[in-house]
Each structure stands twice: as structure tokens, then as C-alpha cells.
Amino acid sequence: MQLQEASWLLGFVVACAVIGFLIGRLVRERPTAVERKRPRIAVSTAYLRDAHNRTLSTHSRTKCAFDCMYFCCTELSVSEGCRIDEMLHPTREVVRIGLSAISATDEQLRTAELLTEWVASVSPQLSGVSIATACKLASFVRERAIAVLS
CATH class of the missing domain: 1.20.5 (Single alpha-helices involved in coiled-coils or other helix-helix interfaces)
Known part of the structure; x- marks a missing residue:
């Protein structure tokens, strides 16, 4: 039995x-309605998921957090009328416009600019931003971008 x-x-x-x-x-x-209408937001979802994936290296996770934030900032910048096609990416201008559109704090802007400089430098070293801070910023930007763009 x-x-x-x-x-x-x-x-x-x-x-x-x-x-x-x-x-x-x-x-x-x-995908959510915003993700169906705005593919950059859908891409940011995958990057944020990977940023939280502890099986990836810290370098890869930090880059994924940046990419999540940057795709959201790009979508916000386009919605603000910014012409991104002629820019060399990543650019601080897209980050500033995007973060301004969601009323980010000065500290969040500084963190985003540090990440932008790190990615633009193509450094094999880790950024000066912790993975926890990078993920927190990416989550915030994504959440606020979805709210603003909905």
C-alpha cells in the first residue's frame, strides 16, 4: 500500500x-498593452529579468540593468519629440530627457550618468555602481516609463 x-x-x-x-x-x-505598442519597453522587460539573474556575472547584470533603463529612456525621449536616429548611442542626452520625463531625482540622474559613461567606455571593469543600485534604478525607470507612456 x-x-x-x-x-x-x-x-x-x-x-x-x-x-x-x-x-x-x-x-x-x-506582453502588456504598453509592451505591444512600444517594443523598446518589451525589450527592457527582458533586460530587467536578466539583470536580476544571479547566475550571470555582475558585469553582465549591470549592463542588462543599464540596457533596461536606456531602452525606457529612449522610448520616453522619442515620446518627448527627440530625434534619436542621428545620435551615437548610448548618449547622456537620451538619459537626461528620459529621466526628466519621469521626474527622477538628482541622485538617480547621477547614477544613470555613471552607468552611461561606463557603458560608453566599453570597460571590462565593473562600474562604480552596485548591482543592487543599478537594478533598483532600472526597475524604477521601467515602472515610471510604463506609467507615463500608458
């Missing part, structure tokens, strides 16, 4: 795992 109960329990656990996996895929893969 114990073997039958163990077999049933194992089947139940596997079924729950499969259902959880499928629900997770469904939730993650359904």
Missing part, C-alpha cells in the same frame, strides 16, 4: 510542477 501512495504522491507533485511551469510561461509571455 505504501508504494501505491508514494507513486500517487510523486504523480501529484509532478503534475503540480508541470502546471506551475505552464502558468509561469503564460504569465511571462503575455
